[in-house]
Amino acid sequence: MPQRTSPKDASRIHRAEDLEDVVVDKRAQWRANGAKARRRQRRYKKKVITSLVQDIYENEAFD
Structure with missing residues (x-):
């Protein structure tokens, strides 16, 4: 069983398609229904x- 998504997984994203x-x-599979x-997937995506x-923003040098 794969692990759940965490904000640390954001480092694995290089292009927008990688988010999926x-x-x-x-x-x-355990959720009550598809909705x-x-x-829940939207919430995970938002966290990432x-x-x-x-x-x-932390890595950018703003003047």
């Missing part, structure tokens, strides 16, 4: 994207 491969919900599984944006 990186974000994994290991409990997707709840999709909702937020982490990416924070990393970009």
Whole structure:
């Protein structure tokens, strides 16, 4: 069973298409219905994207 997605996985994303491969919900089969599984996936994606944006702003040198 794969691990759940964490913000640390943002380092594995190099292109936008990689987001679908990186974000994994290991409990997707256990969700009550498909809508709840999709909702959870959106939350995981949002966490990873937020982490990416924070990393970009921390690594940039703003004047």
